[in-house]
Amino acid sequence: MNDYPSPAVPAVELEAVARSFGSRTVLEGVTLQVARGELFGLLGPSGSGKTTLIKLITGIDAADSGTVRLLGERMPKLSMFQRFGYLAQSDALYGELTAKENLQFFASLFGLSGTRRDERIRAAMGVVDLLEHLNKPVNAYSGGMKRRLSLAIALLHEPELLLLDEPTVGIDPVLRQSIWRELLAMRDRGTTLILTTHVMDEADKCDRIGLIREGRLTAVGSPSALKAQTGTDTIEDAFIALGGGARA
Numbered sequence: 001m002n003d004y005p006s007p008a009v010p011a012v013e014l015e016a017v018a019r020s021f022g023s024r025t026v027l028e029g030v031t032l033q034v035a036r037g038e039l040f041g042l043l044g045p046s047g048s049g050k051t052t053l054i055k056l057i058t059g060i061d062a063a064d065s066g067t068v069r070l071l072g073e074r075m076p077k078l079s080m081f082q083r084f085g086y087l088a089q090s091d092a093l094y095g096e097l098t099a100k101e102n103l104q105f106f107a108s109l110f111g112l113s114g115t116r117r118d119e120r121i122r123a124a125m126g127v128v129d130l131l132e133h134l135n136k137p138v139n140a141y142s143g144g145m146k147r148r149l150s151l152a153i154a155l156l157h158e159p160e161l162l163l164l165d166e167p168t169v170g171i172d173p174v175l176r177q178s179i180w181r182e183l184l185a186m187r188d189r190g191t192t193l194i195l196t197t198h199v200m201d202e203a204d205k206c207d208r209i210g211l212i213r214e215g216r217l218t219a220v221g222s223p224s225a226l227k228a229q230t231g232t233d234t235i236e237d238a239f240i241a242l243g244g245g246a247r248a
């Protein structure tokens with residue numbers, strides 16, 4: 001018996017999830033299923049609860065009520081840590097170390113070693129176009145390079161599920177396109193991807209989008225279904241019609 005769930009088990013299942021900080025309700029009544037192999041985008045104004053929701057899915061944070069399941073397992077659960085890749089909104093890197101040393105450190109956490117580790121480091125750094133900067137200390141990296149290195153770390157162990165919080169912020173348009181080609185190729189190989197974005201043309205590339213407003217999931221559907229539902233031609237107009245509004 002392997003420990004992979006059957007494809008019938010959703011990648012992520014949220015049931016009536018709620019989370020508050022003090023007296024402030026940040027998420028309420030969030031129910032959602034993301035299928036395995038799906039590319040799912042979370043959209044919503046700044047402060048609407050996207051990052052909080054991603055953290056609940058990773059198990060970094062726990063819901064106050066409701067259930068969060070990841071690959072069939074009730075979260076939070078520490079042993080699930082190797083099963084997904086997570087790109088946090090802010091980069092968590094060791095500045096004094098080189099990129100390669102950072103990658104080696106995370107590889108050991110993910111249980112990668114030997115030739116496979118070296119191959120994966122080169123492959124992940126190739127995706128983000130940083131191979132020639134492998135031996136540079138991270139302190140000498142630009143903000144965009146740090147973001148790309150963080151993405152390489154999230155991809156390092158070829159996880160079956162990737163959670164990416166604003167993956168292309170600070171990345172130039174050319175590289176953004178090549179990263180998106182890779183994200184779509186991963187999806188086509190069966191990886192589940194859940195990401196947050198404020199970029200409408202990125203939202204358009206998702207299989208389905210969930211719109212969050214003030215902690216509630218207000219609409220879920222494919223980009224074309226959301227456009228049809230609102231009688232709009234662009235996902236940006238659909239987003240506004242569905243109450244997405246401007247950034248707070």
Ligand SMILES: Nc1ncnc2c1ncn2[C@@H]1O[C@H](COP(=O)(O)OP(=O)(O)OP(=O)(O)O)[C@@H](O)[C@H]1O
Pocket residue numbers: 021026044045046047048049050051052053089
């Ligand atoms: N640990 C915390 N303690 C208190 N408040 C928090 C905490 N984490 C998040 N919040 C609050 O919860 C709300 C939602 O934050 P969250 O980061 O989930 O929003 P977001 O949709 O990801 O925003 P952005 O698009 O700007 O990243 C915000 O008002 C934020 O201040």
